[in-house]
Amino acid sequence: MTLTRRMLLAATAATLALPAAAQDAPAPWDGSETPTIALVRYLSTGDFFQAYLSGVERQAEALGAELRVFDSRQDAALQSDMMDQAIGLGVDGIIVQHGLTESMAPAVQRAVDAGIPVVAFDVNVENDAVPQIEQSDRDLARLALEQAIADNGESFQAGYVYVAGIAPLDRRDETWQEFKERYPGIEEVASWGTLDNPIANSVADQASAVLRANPMIEVVFAPYDEFAKGVVIAANEAGMAQDLKIYSADMSTANINAMREPGSPWAASAATNPAVVGEVSVRALAMLMAGEDPGDQVVIPPALITQDFLNENDIGNMEELAAKLPSFAHADVAMTDWMPLPPR
Numbered sequence: 446m447t448l449t450r451r452m453l454l455a456a457t458a459a460t461l462a463l464p465a466a467a468q469d470a471p472a473p474w475d476g477s478e479t480p481t482i483a484l485v486r487y488l489s490t491g492d493f494f495q496a497y498l499s500g501v502e503r504q505a506e507a508l509g510a511e512l513r514v515f516d517s518r519q520d521a522a523l524q525s526d527m528m529d530q531a532i533g534l535g536v537d538g539i540i541v542q543h544g545l546t547e548s549m550a551p552a553v554q555r556a557v558d559a560g561i562p563v564v565a566f567d568v569n570v571e572n573d574a575v576p577q578i579e580q581s582d583r584d585l586a587r588l589a590l591e592q593a594i595a596d597n598g599e600s601f602q603a604g605y606v607y608v609a610g611i612a613p614l615d616r617r618d619e620t621w622q623e624f625k626e627r628y629p630g631i632e633e634v635a636s637w638g639t640l641d642n643p644i645a646n647s648v649a650d651q652a653s654a655v656l657r658a659n660p661m662i663e664v665v666f667a668p669y670d671e672f673a674k675g676v677v678i679a680a681n682e683a684g685m686a687q688d689l690k691i692y693s694a695d696m697s698t699a700n701i702n703a704m705r706e707p708g709s710p711w712a713a714s715a716a717t718n719p720a721v722v723g724e725v726s727v728r729a730l731a732m733l734m735a736g737e738d739p740g741d742q743v744v745i746p747p748a749l750i751t752q753d754f755l756n757e758n759d760i761g762n763m764e765e766l767a768a769k770l771p772s773f774a775h776a777d778v779a780m781t782d783w784m785p786l787p788p789r
Contacts, residue, residue: 470783471735473537474508480538481511482730483531487524487544487568488611489516490644491671492697493719494542496763497566500723501540503787508731519640521548528552532559538730541575544568545610562733564743566726567613576733578726578743580717582613582694586620586668588715588749589692596690596712597664600630604655604665606648606672608638617668617694634659638672648675649682656683663689670695670714677703677711686710695719696750698762704752705761713751718763718773721745724787728779737781745776 473480484501488494498514505512515531517524525548531539532555539556541549546569553570556563563570566578593601607618625631635655641647648667652675656662667673673693680686689710693700696716704711722745729739748770760766767774774789 471737474731474735474783476509479509479511480734481513481534481536482538482540482727482734483513483515483534483536484540484542485515485517485524485527485531485544486542487517487519487521487549488542488640489518490642492699493670493695496697496719497542497723497726500718500720500725500787501727502723503720504724504727507785507787508727510727510731517544519642521545524548525552528556532556532561536561538562538734539564540726540730541565541568541570542726543611543613544570546571546612562730564726564730564733564739566722567611569612573741576729576739576741576743578722578729579616579745580613580722581744581747582616583620585694585715585717585747586617588747589668589694589713590620590624590666592713592715592749592751593664593666593690593692594624594628598630599628601663602632602634602659602661604652604659604662604676605633605636606638606652606665606667606669606676607636608640611640614669621666621668634662644671645674645678648672649678650675652676652679653683656680656685656689660685660688665689665691666693667691668694670697670700673700673711673714674703677709680710694747696763696766701755701760701762701766704750705755709752711752713749715747715749716773717745717747717776718767720763721774721776725776725779728784731784732779732781739779743779745778746772748773 515527550571557574564576637651639647680689690712691710693714729743732739
């Protein structure tokens with residue numbers, strides 16, 4: 446039988462008749478047990494995913510959950526097998542982090558059929574029972590591209606780094622296509638991209654060849670920070686950094702340092718705090734496990750971070766960025782009165 450989220454919530458609600466002393470938090474978060482949650486990852490390379498994992502770990506610890514991490518390292522078949530491993534272990538909830546729809550949709554359905562609550566971050570699993578955690582990828586792309594227009598005008602020759610089939614990149618690509626239609630003066634001279642590990646170095650190898658063949662490129666839209674790092678490496682090696690501006694998505698301490706390097710071509714990035722996204726992913730799952738509905742889509746709003754802003758405020762790491770941009774330090778989504786937050 447295929448379970449909908451409404452059926453899951455109804456089934457879980459029957460467990461919530463608690464004694465008066467335990468009403469502060471619903472089961473299984475009332476201290477009567479130690480819930481186990483699994484994080485099943487497709488992508489893990491790079492600072493974004495390390496920070497995301499740290500947020501998952503912090504929020505899981507604050508809730509008193511045991512966390513099990515399954516890392517498929519961009520192997521779709523292995524990620525599907527890891528879902529089955531988590532199901533077989535009898536975990537109480539699962540976070541799916543990225544992946545391919547064709548492999549993860551049936552794997553997630555198996556978990557739902559087993560009665561395990563699931564949330565998905567940046568992967569479309571085509572399942573009404575599964576809330577989608579998103580960074581508002583279209584807004585991420587829009588903010589970065591609006592800054593590119595502000596800096597470079599409505600006509601420029603562009604390079605574009607993209608890999609199809611990854612949900613957040615596909616959503617960002619939709620915005621890129623819309624901008625090219627809106628501003629016909631933007632000419633996409635070349636497109637490239639790979640998710641081969643290490644991603645930044647693999648993209649750098651491609652970008653080196655592209656930039657040598659297309660020295661007229663003025664702007665590169667690289668809507669994933671590992672892509673942007675690769676283009677920065679290639680531009681520096683080719684001596685083209687002074688002639689190029691790079692616009693990206695995502696942020697980390699390493700990215701901040703790269704953007705602030707003298708002569709860096711990395712002009713701006715639109716981002717959410719990946720650690721906050723990790724915390725929100727756990728909170729949404731915790732709500733689902735407690736019989737509460739976090740919503741079909743749990744969206745974390747992004748912010749635009751420019752090279753000029755970082756330099757003007759002498760920002761050197763994510764903590765200093767969060768202090769200057771309080772909205773970057775916390776997202777008031779997937780919150781309830783009983784939900785404990787990690788210490789700040």
